[in-house]
Every structure is written in structure tokens, then in C-alpha cells.
Amino acid sequence: MSLIPQLLLALVLQPPPGQSEFVPVNELPAAEKLPAAPFLIVAYAFVWISVMFYLWTIWRRLNKVESDLDALARKTPQR
Amino acid sequence: MKKAFGPLLAVAGVMFVVAPFLIANAPYESTMGLIQKIFYYHVPSWFAMYLAIAVCGVASAIYLFKGTPVADAYATAGAEVAVLFGANGLVTGPLWGRVAWGVWWQWDVRLTTALLLELIFIAYLMVRRFGGPGAEKLAAATALFGTATAPFVYKSVDIWRTVHPNTNVIPTLRPSMGGPFAFSSLAFLLLSTLLLTARVHLAKRQMMVDQLYLAHEDQL
Numbered sequence: 001m002s003l004i005p006q007l008l009l010a011l012v013l014q015p016p017p018g019q020s021e022f023v024p025v026n027e028l029p030a031a032e033k034l035p036a037a038p039f040l041i042v043a044y045a046f047v048w049i050s051v052m053f054y055l056w057t058i059w060r061r062l063n064k065v066e067s068d069l070d071a072l073a074r075k076t077p078q079r
Numbered sequence: 080m081k082k083a084f085g086p087l088l089a090v091a092g093v094m095f096v097v098a099p100f101l102i103a104n105a106p107y108e109s110t111m112g113l114i115q116k117i118f119y120y121h122v123p124s125w126f127a128m129y130l131a132i133a134v135c136g137v138a139s140a141i142y143l144f145k146g147t148p149v150a151d152a153y154a155t156a157g158a159e160v161a162v163l164f165g166a167n168g169l170v171t172g173p174l175w176g177r178v179a180w181g182v183w184w185q186w187d188v189r190l191t192t193a194l195l196l197e198l199i200f201i202a203y204l205m206v207r208r209f210g211g212p213g214a215e216k217l218a219a220a221t222a223l224f225g226t227a228t229a230p231f232v233y234k235s236v237d238i239w240r241t242v243h244p245n246t247n248v249i250p251t252l253r254p255s256m257g258g259p260f261a262f263s264s265l266a267f268l269l270l271s272t273l274l275l276t277a278r279v280h281l282a283k284r285q286m287m288v289d290q291l292y293l294a295h296e297d298q299l
Binding site for chain 1: 095099106108112118120121166170241242247277285287288
């Protein structure tokens with residue numbers, strides 16, 4: 001019985017469509033500058049740190065593998 | 080590639096140093112202001128993830144159907160790099176959303192499918208790590224499902240209603256925004272290619288260790 005009004009309500013309460021274009025402006029309102037800056041810095045810092053950390057893990061694993069290779073090459077006599 | 084790796088890594092490093100200056104000079108977006116500048120790192124992170132997923136998917140298919148060990152090395156590298164850049168996208172996105180939408184997270188179709196995509200490739204790595212004998216084949220099948228999911232994640236914002244900006248924002252970028260974005264995207268794609276190369280090299284060396292272990296065992 002109450003299904004149709006609920007469906008109509010759900011249709012009316014649909015979220016607005018996503019933004020389809022970025023429009024540049026020259027001036028930024030002063031109030032917006034301060035709150036956004038820490039978020040922006042954290043985002044950029046996270047990307048840098050995560051990439052550096054991953055590079056470090058590859059470096060570390062490669063060093064271990066190379067030392068294993070050396071040890072095995074010494075143990076295994078050439079035929 | 081071995082000789083070019085160092086210079087290319089230096090080029091990628093320089094590009095990452097220069098990119099923030101170009102991004103700082105790009106105009107502010109009219110509705111979001113300063114926080115929209117996360118876009119220049121957020122979207123290229125996803126591009127880098129899609130590249131790594133493509134490598135992982137193709138290599139997994141080759142490994143699954145032909146059993147080529149080198150393909151398995153590429154698949155592992157692709158999955159790790161995909162998880163790295165996916166994590167970057169999933170961290171930078173909520174930081175952007177907190178200021179632009181007022182919330183850290185929305186169970187919106189793009190955000191949810193992106194999280195699922197990241198979880199599929201984490202599952203790939205966990206299966207490889209803890210799956211025991213034969214886990215490589217199982218992981219390769221997981222990677223195929225992950226790769227098949229990726230296009231839906233990308234197009235989800237165009238198909239379903241979502242609070243996330245749709246894919247049309249990139250082709251309609253003004254040159255003042257498009258230039259820094261293209262530069263940043265190139266830097267991320269170059270970096271992800273180099274990380275993939277380094278990780279493939281590591282996987283190949285690990286394969287050599289395994290072969291030497293087996294040879295050593297045979298002699299005992």
C-alpha cells in the first residue's frame with residue numbers, strides 16, 4: 001500500500017549528479033585557505049612517504065636476495 | 080633498462096619535485112578552492128594503479144594459461160604496485176572529501192568499488208603469501224577478477240549517480256589546469272613503471288635463489 005509514496009519519495013530524494021567540469025577562478029576566499037592547507041600537505045606527504053617506503057622495502061629485499069644468492073653460489077660447486 | 084633505471088629514477092624524482100610548483104601555480108577551482116589541488120596527486124595515483132593492474136592482469140592470464148614463470152614475476156610486481164597506488168588514492172580521496180563534502184567517506188558507488196578493487200589486490204598478495212603450494216595459480220585467477228573489475232570502477236561515476244566528480248572533468252580541464260595535471264600524471268606513470276621494473280627484477284632474483292636451493296638440495 002505505502003510502496004508507491006515511498007518510491008516517489010526515493011525518486012525525489014536522489015542525490016544531485018556529480019560535477020562534470022572544473023571551472024578555474026583567480027581569487028580564493030581567505031576563509032578557505034587555512035582549513036584546506038593541512039589536508040593538502042598531508043595528502044602530498046603521504047604519497048611521498050609511501051613511495052619512498054616501498055622503494056626502501058624493494059631495496060632491502062633485494063639486498064637479502066643478493067646475499068642469499070652469494071651464499072648459495074658458494075655452497076653449490078660449478079659442474 | 081638496467082642502465083636507464085638510475086637516470087629515469089632521477090628524472091621521476093625531479094618531476095616529483097617540480098610538480099608541486101606547477102600545481103601551486105594552477106588556478107583554484109571555483110567551488111572547492113585550494114583543496115581541489117589534491118586532484119593533481121589523487122587522479123594520477125589511480126592512473127598508476129590502473130597501469131599496474133593491467134600489467135598484473137595480462138601477466139596473470141599468461142601465467143594461468145601458459146605457466147610462464149616470468150609472467151608470474153610481472154603479476155606479483157603489478158599487484159604490489161597496484162596496492163601501493165590504490166592506497167595513495169584511498170588516503171588522498173578522503174582528505175579531499177573531508178573538506179569538499181564535509182565527510183571523510185561516503186558509501187558511494189565510486190568510493191565503494193575503489194575500496195573493493197584495492198581489497199581484491201590485497202587478497203591477491205595474501206593468497207600468495209599464505210596460500211601454500213599452488214597459491215600462484217589461485218592468485219592469478221584472483222587477479223583476473225580484479226582486472227575485470229577495474230573498468231567498472233572507472234566508469235561507475237558515469238553510469239550511476241554519485242557525489243564523486245565524473246570522468247568528464249579530465250577532458251574538459253582548462254590548459255592552466257590540464258598542463259600541471261598532465262605533468263603530474265606523467266610523473267606518476269614513469270614512477271610506477273620504474274617501481275614495476277625494480278619489483279620484477281627482485282622477483283627474478285628470488286626465482287634464481289629458489290632454483291639454486293633446489294640444485295643444492297639435489298646434490299645432497
